[in-house]
Amino acid sequence: MYRCYFALCVMCVGNFVYAAPKEEVYPVVVLGGGIAALTSSLYLGRADLNPVVIEGKNPGGLLTQSHSVQNWPGEMEIEGLLLTEKMREQAEANGVRFLGEEVTKVDFSKRPFVIETRSVEGGSPHKILAHTCIIAMGTEPNFLHIPGETGPNGYWGRGVTNCAICDGNLYRGKSVVVVGGGDAAVLEALYLSNIAKEVTIFVRKDKLKATEQKRVEALLAKPNVKILYNTRLLEIRGNGRNVTSVISKSEKGGSKEMPMDGVFLAIGSQPNSALFSEMLELDAQGYIVLRKGQQTSVDGVYAVGDIVDPVYKQAISAAGDGAKAALQAQQYISDRIDGLVSMQKKEAPPKKIASSIGEVIEIRSMEQFKKEIAESDVLVLVDFYATWCGPCKRVAPVLDSSAQKLQGKVKFLKVNVDKCHGLSENYNIRSMPTALLFDKDGEIMDRKIGLGPILRLLEDLEER
Numbered sequence: 109m110y111r112c113y114f115a116l117c118v119m120c121v122g123n124f125v126y127a128a129p130k131e132e133v134y135p136v137v138v139l140g141g142g143i144a145a146l147t148s149s150l151y152l153g154r155a156d157l158n159p160v161v162i163e164g165k166n167p168g169g170l171l172t173q174s175h176s177v178q179n180w181p182g183e184m185e186i187e188g189l190l191l192t193e194k195m196r197e198q199a200e201a202n203g204v205r206f207l208g209e210e211v212t213k214v215d216f217s218k219r220p221f222v223i224e225t226r227s228v229e230g231g232s233p234h235k236i237l238a239h240t241c242i243i244a245m246g247t248e249p250n251f252l253h254i255p256g257e258t259g260p261n262g263y264w265g266r267g268v269t270n271c272a273i274c275d276g277n278l279y280r281g282k283s284v285v286v287v288g289g290g291d292a293a294v295l296e297a298l299y300l301s302n303i304a305k306e307v308t309i310f311v312r313k314d315k316l317k318a319t320e321q322k323r324v325e326a327l328l329a330k331p332n333v334k335i336l337y338n339t340r341l342l343e344i345r346g347n348g349r350n351v352t353s354v355i356s357k358s359e360k361g362g363s364k365e366m367p368m369d370g371v372f373l374a375i376g377s378q379p380n381s382a383l384f385s386e387m388l389e390l391d392a393q394g395y396i397v398l399r400k401g402q403q404t405s406v407d408g409v410y411a412v413g414d415i416v417d418p419v420y421k422q423a424i425s426a427a428g429d430g431a432k433a434a435l436q437a438q439q440y441i442s443d444r445i446d447g448l449v450s451m452q453k454k455e456a457p458p459k460k461i462a463s464s465i466g467e468v469i470e471i472r473s474m475e476q477f478k479k480e481i482a483e484s485d486v487l488v489l490v491d492f493y494a495t496w497c498g499p500c501k502r503v504a505p506v507l508d509s510s511a512q513k514l515q516g517k518v519k520f521l522k523v524n525v526d527k528c529h530g531l532s533e534n535y536n537i538r539s540m541p542t543a544l545l546f547d548k549d550g551e552i553m554d555r556k557i558g559l560g561p562i563l564r565l566l567e568d569l570e571e572r
């Protein structure tokens with residue numbers, strides 16, 4: 109659980125907790141937790157620079173959304189999530205510390221630099237001081253801004269998503285639409301074609317603009333994939349619980365309603381650079397402008413990966429940037445900072461949060477689930493998870509710890525949605541992770557979707 113215990117703050121680091129001493133100035137802080145950040149931090153860790161990575165809401169970054177990475181040297185094929193987990197493990201083994209926090213503000217006009225962060229599930233901000241920074245905050249996917257997409261009446265997380273690898277399995281045997289015509293759209297559609305009954309692709313132009321020809325050919329050969337060119341998505345409709353249809357408009361045929369269970373958006377992205385607009389030079393699209401190597405317009409601040417790259421946006425180029433920035437930062441520190449700073453000694457190995465495997469009951473059938481709910485005379489918290497879902501992995505240790513603390517007060521169950529498909533359908537689970545809280549009479553009293561809301565719910569339960 110992300111909590112303040114000591115004078116300044118105790119930060120939760122994946123499964124670990126450590127205390128950040130007051131007014132410590134870090135030699136280098138990495139902002140972001142994707143491929144670029146992981147590579148930078150590995151180099152910095154190996155150089156004994158004691159790096160801290162503020163990994164934001166999406167540890168591992170965008171690559172975790174790829175079920176099949178086939179262009180990472182040395183791996184014929186690897187899941188993005190597995191690759192980033194291996195990189196994170198390697199970084200940790202080299203002394204890198206990860207914070208489950210997001211950056212809310214920076215001040216690069218002062219030395220040392222000031223970085224304001226707060227826990228990914230909210231709470232009050234606190235400051236981190238750094239002599240150098242490496243920015244690796246990637247890009248954010250675009251939205252269509254059409255009725256039914258997001259907002260209170262939208263179906264975001266309940267049938268509208270931008271991540272086939274995260275949510276695709278929930279559409280087994282169903283009809284889905286992919287919106288977009290680039291590489292991401294082709295990849296998402298290919299993945300979904302192995303799961304869904306039908307995949308329709310809405311392409312705004314009269315052709316696909318994907319560059320990976322082999323993938324395009326594979327897609328065109330799929331019997332359950334239909335491509336509608338010159339077609340826009342106008343509206344997403346549903347029954348209040350799920351998506352049921354979409355309204356599309358084609359150049360020739362006018363608008364029409366098509367029954368649909370899921371909408372996958374694959375329509376590009378924006379650099380996550382708004383925080384830096386007052387501090388660094390950005391280009392017209394918001395990408396951070398580089399001066400020399402990975403150096404930004406401020407000395408000692410480096411930027412890497414997709415946030416500086418409007419063109420290539422590849423894992424390997426992000427990693428390459430990461431390595432270069434780490435070496436530049438290392439040089440900067442040894443040229444200008446050494447002597448001013450006494451490098452912090454590495455802290456004692458972080459302490460594991462106590463876990464109590466076995467207290468969260470794994471549900472294997474509908475009957476077992478009904479029995480557990482019916483027989484409970486306390487609240488029951490049910491965690492719907494999947495093995496391929498990154499945030500679910502972050503919920504799991506906290507759930508174990510809460511189960512131990514709340515023994516006798518709350519019963520904890522977990523449901524693997526791929527193994528208990530009927531159960532997740534019954535409860536309309538459309539996004540991962542989802543937690544349901546049942547009262548003593550077996551009625552649902554709360555539903556939380558996503559890492560932050562679930563962690564907050566667990567915290568509330570512990571404080572009751």
Ligand SMILES: Cc1cc2nc3c(=O)[nH]c(=O)nc-3n(C[C@H](O)[C@H](O)[C@H](O)COP(=O)(O)OP(=O)(O)OC[C@H]3O[C@@H](n4cnc5c(N)ncnc54)[C@H](O)[C@@H]3O)c2cc1C
Binds near residue numbers: 176177295413424426
């Ligand atoms: C579906 C899909 C499939 C892909 N497949 C491939 C492939 O097969 N091969 C390939 O080479 N590339 C692939 N890519 C592209 C690749 O994923 C990206 O190029 C790469 O992830 C960029 O890495 P990055 O570290 O720059 O940014 P990202 O991976 O986007 O990471 C950004 C990081 O910044 C963090 N962050 C954001 N805001 C904040 C904040 N305020 N505070 C703290 N942290 C923050 C996020 O939590 C995240 O950890 C794919 C992309 C997608 C979407």
